[in-house]
Amino acid sequence: EISSASHPFYTGKQTLVDxxxxxxxxxxxxxVRK
Structure with a gap:
């Protein structure tokens, strides 16, 4: 999963939509395709 893990700046700041x-x-x- 590519999420706040690679973008610590957005941790707890953005929503799931973002x-x-x-x-x-x-x-x-x-x-990359799933």
Whole structure:
């Protein structure tokens, strides 16, 4: 899972919606597919 673990700055600051958005961007950037 790519979430606040890789982005400590956002820990407890962003919502799950923002987290999912970052994960989607991460997958698009690195071409990772589940």
């Amino acid at each position: 987290t999912e958005g970052r994960v989607e961007k991460f997958r698009q950037k690195y071409g």
